[in-house]
Structure formats: structure tokens, C-alpha cells
Amino acid sequence: MEFINPDVVDLSRFQFALTALYHFMFVPLTLGLTFMLAAMETVYVVTGRQIYRDMAQFWGKLFGINFAIGVATGITMEFEFGTNWSMYSHFFGDMFGTPLAIEGLMAFFMESTFVGLMFFGWDRLSKQAHLAITYLVALGSNLSALWILIANAGMNMPEGAHFDPETMRMQFESFVDLVFNPDAQAKFVHTSVAGYVSAAMFVMGISAFYLLRGQHRQFAARSFRMAALFGIISTVAVITLGDVLGRLDYEKQPTKIAAIEGLWHTSNPPFEPWIVAALPDDARQENHYEIGVPLVLTPLITHTFNQPITGMHELEDEAGPRIRSGIDAVAALRRYGVTHSSMDLAQFTAHEQDMGYGLLATRHAPGQDVTAIPADQIDDVVRATQPDILPNVFVTFWSFRLMVFLSLWFFALFAISAYLSLKRRLERSRLLLKLCMWSIPLPILATEFGWITAEAGRQPWTVFGWLPTFLSASSHGVSYMVFSLIGFVLLYSVFIAAELYLMFKFARLGPEHDSMEPHAPAAPGASAFDMRPMAS
Amino acid sequence: MTKLLRLAGLAVVLVVSLLFAVFVGDQGPWYFAWVIGTVMIILISGAGAIMLDAQSGVSADGEI
Numbered sequence: 001m002e003f004i005n006p007d008v009v010d011l012s013r014f015q016f017a018l019t020a021l022y023h024f025m026f027v028p029l030t031l032g033l034t035f036m037l038a039a040m041e042t043v044y045v046v047t048g049r050q051i052y053r054d055m056a057q058f059w060g061k062l063f064g065i066n067f068a069i070g071v072a073t074g075i076t077m078e079f080e081f082g083t084n085w086s087m088y089s090h091f092f093g094d095m096f097g098t099p100l101a102i103e104g105l106m107a108f109f110m111e112s113t114f115v116g117l118m119f120f121g122w123d124r125l126s127k128q129a130h131l132a133i134t135y136l137v138a139l140g141s142n143l144s145a146l147w148i149l150i151a152n153a154g155m156n157m158p159e160g161a162h163f164d165p166e167t168m169r170m171q172f173e174s175f176v177d178l179v180f181n182p183d184a185q186a187k188f189v190h191t192s193v194a195g196y197v198s199a200a201m202f203v204m205g206i207s208a209f210y211l212l213r214g215q216h217r218q219f220a221a222r223s224f225r226m227a228a229l230f231g232i233i234s235t236v237a238v239i240t241l242g243d244v245l246g247r248l249d250y251e252k253q254p255t256k257i258a259a260i261e262g263l264w265h266t267s268n269p270p271f272e273p274w275i276v277a278a279l280p281d282d283a284r285q286e287n288h289y290e291i292g293v294p295l296v297l298t299p300l301i302t303h304t305f306n307q308p309i310t311g312m313h314e315l316e317d318e319a320g321p322r323i324r325s326g327i328d329a330v331a332a333l334r335r336y337g338v339t340h341s342s343m344d345l346a347q348f349t350a351h352e353q354d355m356g357y358g359l360l361a362t363r364h365a366p367g368q369d370v371t372a373i374p375a376d377q378i379d380d381v382v383r384a385t386q387p388d389i390l391p392n393v394f395v396t397f398w399s400f401r402l403m404v405f406l407s408l409w410f411f412a413l414f415a416i417s418a419y420l421s422l423k424r425r426l427e428r429s430r431l432l433l434k435l436c437m438w439s440i441p442l443p444i445l446a447t448e449f450g451w452i453t454a455e456a457g458r459q460p461w462t463v464f465g466w467l468p469t470f471l472s473a474s475s476h477g478v479s480y481m482v483f484s485l486i487g488f489v490l491l492y493s494v495f496i497a498a499e500l501y502l503m504f505k506f507a508r509l510g511p512e513h514d515s516m517e518p519h520a521p522a523a524p525g526a527s528a529f530d531m532r533p534m535a536s
Numbered sequence: 537m538t539k540l541l542r543l544a545g546l547a548v549v550l551v552v553s554l555l556f557a558v559f560v561g562d563q564g565p566w567y568f569a570w571v572i573g574t575v576m577i578i579l580i581s582g583a584g585a586i587m588l589d590a591q592s593g594v595s596a597d598g599e600i
Contacts, residue, residue: 038578039577039582040585046582047586049589189569193570222585225581226581226582229581233580237577241566421588424591424600427600
């Protein structure tokens with residue numbers, strides 16, 4: 001009996017991607033805005049100037065809107081692992097569940113508890129105590145991301161676990177290895193700091209809106225200055241940390257890095273060009289219309305001038321023996337499940353590291369059973385499975401490039417903004433202010449592209465090298481998946497609409513208390529798209 | 537007595553920070569970099585705001 005329904009797998013993937021992308025629209029702002037609030041409040045506590053309290057309260061209100069909707073969209077995802085990915089949860093739950101539980105118990109509870117104190121404690125706590133609370137909210141939200149990314153790193157680079165043939169699942173081995181997984185470290189700092197960039201652009205863009213309209217000028221100037229400096233350092237950091245992730249992928253996930261770079265054949269160091277743009281053709285396994293910059297790729301990825309980067313064709317060739325060995329592993333494991341003989345166990349152990357590649361061959365085996373492949377057909381099955389080790393090159397290639405191009409745009413925008421703010425020439429630069437305003441959604445878009453690069457590039461695995469994605473899904477019916485997918489789309493679209501409505505409403509109203517501009521008009525009915533200044 | 541307790545408290549914070557730096561710096565250099573980097577980003581952006589306050593000629597009507 002065939003047990004893999006590709007439609008259900010695709011729908012499960014689509015549903016998870018959709019809910020994760022929706023959720024991730026809110027996360028970066030939460031991660032960064034909390035630390036921006038902490039920075040504003042720190043200045044308030046140090047200087048005692050009321051305007052910084054006004055800033056912390058106003059931006060805190062916008063943070064609150066984002067936080068509430070972000071939490072609502074995140075909870076459903078945790079349940080999705082059980083409902084739609086039950087095979088994955090069985091196989092990897094021991095490893096994945098631990099950081100997820102810690103995230104819920106430690107970070108999420110911490111964040112949620114202190115966020116109430118942060119909003120309602122202004123007149124009930126001392127300045128210092130309230131500042132400490134704000135820092136705890138910032139820490140809690142970022143720790144929340146940390147544990148999620150530790151769980152995700154386990155999927156990308158499984159460390160601190162081993163496969164147990166008795167329980168047929170990955171067993172937790174080392175908490176230290178799990179927490180200090182190099183992928184978790186690099187991914188956390190990269191993602192967290194990408195959140196700082198999103199928050200900085202958000203604050204800078206809305207401040208630019210006030211400056212364009214001549215409203216809340218002192219409030220906006222300070223917010224803009226802080227955001228521009230916050231943003232420029234964060235952008236430099238996020239680019240540097242992205243390089244760390246790329247280097248890790250080169251060492252541990254060569255298929256991902258080859259797909260990111262559209263590298264079908266092993267590179268020729270040091271002359272190999274970095275492909276700026278191309279149309280990767282997954283079906284024909286080649287690129288069309290390549291535009292590249294010579295001599296860049298090798299030092300960019302390997303940090304040397306002489307190390308080659310293995311291309312996708314060569315990676316397919318290298319996978320051949322592993323697929324064959326993996327088929328032996330799966331067959332030995334199947335026998336061991338019945339016989340429990342030490343001979344079968346020894347045979348499985350000899351091929352254990354390739355088990356995932358054997359499972360990958362399931363789709364091409366007669367009756368989706370690799371133990372039923374006749375000896376004379378094994379070569380055909382291996383050949384058919386080899387291209388399956390590659391992710392979708394077009395998606396991985398372009399999502400990475402869009403993220404990189406956007407980050408270069410942020411670097412330029414923050415650098416010019418910081419310079420003009422320091423020179424106090426912002427109001428003369430109306431074009432820059434408009435660009436800042438229109439760039440508000442771009443960092444969130446960039447983080448979405450980053451997530452797509454990481455997750456699409458990990459395919460065809462849910463647990464890299466161990467469990468193929470098509471074997472991870474639950475066995476629901478197609479109608480169930482379609483129904484729940486429509487439900488999620490409708491519900492989350494309502495959330496997005498609510499968020500945008502509230503954000504626009506409160507951003508247009510401006511700060512409720514502006515100590516330096518007590519009679520500033522709130523511009524009732526003003527449109528966020530109206531660029532004409534109300535006062536000069 | 538209060539001063540002594542405060543001093544002792546700060547000494548404990550210092551020791552914990554050093555232990556944290558040594559352990560995390562060794563085991564998780566990027567986590568350590570995040571802590572240091574975040575503090576630096578907050579301080580620099582805060583310093584930028586204070587600098588704006590200090591810049592001469594900033595008034596409600598002055599150029600921003």
C-alpha cells in the first residue's frame with residue numbers, strides 16, 4: 001500500500017510556510033522594537049528628560065499592537081507540528097520538543113508577564129525598576145526567538161542526538177550540544193539583529209513621516225537619530241553574521257550553498273564568478289542569462305582563494321553511494337525490528353549514517369518500499385533518487401539574492417540617514433525622508449526571504465540527512481488540508497488587516513504626550529500617503 | 537553599611553559577568569557577541585540622542 005500522498009505533503013508544506021511567513025511578519029519588529037524601547041528609556045533614566053519617556057510610551061504602544069497579534073499567530077504553529085507533521089514529531093520530537101517547551105515556559109511566560117508591567121507600570125514603579133522591566137521584556141522576546149532557532153538549528157544541523165533503532169526516533173543526547181549548536185548560534189544572532197534592522201526602519205520611517213509633515217519635530221528628530229544609529233550598526237552586523245551562516249552552510253549543508261549560488265558544477269578557484277543574476281532552470285539543471293562578477297565567489301564562501309565549492313552535479317554523484325548504503329540501512333533496520341538479532345543491528349549500524357538517503361529512495365521504490373527493490377533495479381532507483389537531494393534552486397537562489405540586495409539598500413539608507421541626522425540636515429532632504437517612509441516594510445520582507453532561503457535550501461529534508469520531508473507529514477485527507485488552509489488564510493488575513501489598521505491609525509495620531517510640542521495638531525483624517533507638510 | 541552592601545552586590549555582578557563571559561565566550565562565541573553587540577547598539581543610539589540634545593542651536597524652531 002502506498003502511504004505517501006504527495007498532495008497532502010505539498011499542502012502541509014504550503015500551510016506551514018504560509019503560517020510561518022504570516023507569523024514572521026510580526027516577529028522581527030517585536031525582537032528589535034523591545035531593545036529600541038530599552039534604549040529610549042535608558043536615555044530617559046540617564047537624562048531625566050520627559051521627551052524620552054514620551055518616545056518610549058509612544059513606540060511602546062505600537063510595539064503592543066504588534067506583540068499581541070504576533071503571539072496569536074505563533075501559537076497555532078506549535079500545534080501544527082502535532083497535527084500536520086506527526087511523523088516528524090515522532091522522529092524528532094525528543095530533540096525538537098525540549099527547546100520548544102523551554103521557550104514556552106521560560107521565554108514566553110517571562111515576556112508575557114513583564115510586558116504587562118511595562119505597559120501599566122509607568123506610574124507604579126520607580127524609573128529604574130521600570131527600565132529593568134523593559135530590558136526583561138526585550139530579553140524575554142529575544143530568548144523566545146533563541147529557543148525556536150535552537151530547535152530549528154537541530155533540524156538543519158542535528159547535533160546532540162542519535163538515532164535509536166529500538167524506538168525508531170532521534171534520542172536526545174546532549175543539552176550543551178543542542179544549545180551551543182553552531183547553526184543555532186549563527187542563526188539566532190543573524191535573525192535577532194535582522195529584527196533590530198526592521199525595528200530601526202519602522203521607527204525611522206514613521207519619524208520621517210512626522211518630519212515631512214512638520215509634526216512632532218523634536219520627538220521625530222530624536223526617534224529618527226536613535227533609529228538611524230541603531231539601524232546602521234545592526235545592518236553591518238546582520239551582513240557580517242549572514243556571512244557566518246554562509247560559511248557554516250558551506251561546511252555542513254553543501255547542497256544549500258550550491259543552490260544559493262546557482263552552482264551546478266564545482267567551482268574553479270579563484271576565478272569563479274559570483275552570480276549576481278540568472279534564471280536557474282531546475283528541470284534542465286542549468287542557469288540561463290548569467291551575470292557574474294569574477295573572483296568573488298571563492299573568497300566570499302570559503303574565505304580562501306584556493307578551496308573549491310562542490311557543484312550540484314558533483315553532489316548528486318557523491319550521493320549515489322550514500323543512497324545505496326542507505327537502502328541497506330533501511331532494510332537492516334526493518335529486519336531488526338522483527339528479529340532483534342545482533343547481526344541485523346550490526347549491519348544497520350554499519351550503514352546508519354546513510355539511513356536518511358535510503359528513506360529518500362522510498363518514493364522511487366516499488367510500492368514505496370525500499371526493501372522490495374529487486375537487485376537488478378537498485379541502480380535505476382539510485383539514479384532516480386540522486387536529483388532529489390537538491391532543493392529548489394530557483395527559489396533558493398532568488399530568495400537569497402533579494403535578501404542580500406535589500407540589506408545593501410538598508411545599509412545605504414541608514415548610513416545616509418545617520419549622516420544627515422548628525423549634521424542636522426534632515427528636513428532639507430525630503431527625498432530621503434520619503435524613501436525612509438516607503439522602506440518600512442522592506443526589512444520584514446528581507447527577513448521573509450531569509451527564512452525562505454534557509455528553509456527551502458534545507459529541502460528535501462526536515463531533519464537534514466536523516467528524515468525526508470515527504471516522510472514527515474501526517475496522513476490527513478486532502479479535503480482536511482484544503483479546509484484548514486483556507487481557514488488559516490482567512491483568519492491570518494484578518495489579523496494582518498487589524499494590525500495594519502491599528503498601526504496606521506496610531507502612527508497617524510502620533511504621540512499622545514509630546515512634551516516639547518504640547519499643542520501639536522493630531523491631524524484628524526490625515527492620510528499616511530499625504531506628503532504635504534502641515535507646518536513648516 | 538549600605539555602601540558596603542552595594543559594593544558587595546556590584547562585586548557579585550562583576551564575578552557573574554566574568555564567569556558568563558569566560559564560559560559563553562568559549563562555548564558560544566556568537567551568543568557572547570550578541571550580548572556585547574546589543575549593549576553597544578543601545579549605547580550608541582542613546583548617545584546619538586543625547587548628542588542631539590547637546591548640539592547647539594537646537595530649539596523648537598531650529599533646523600533638524
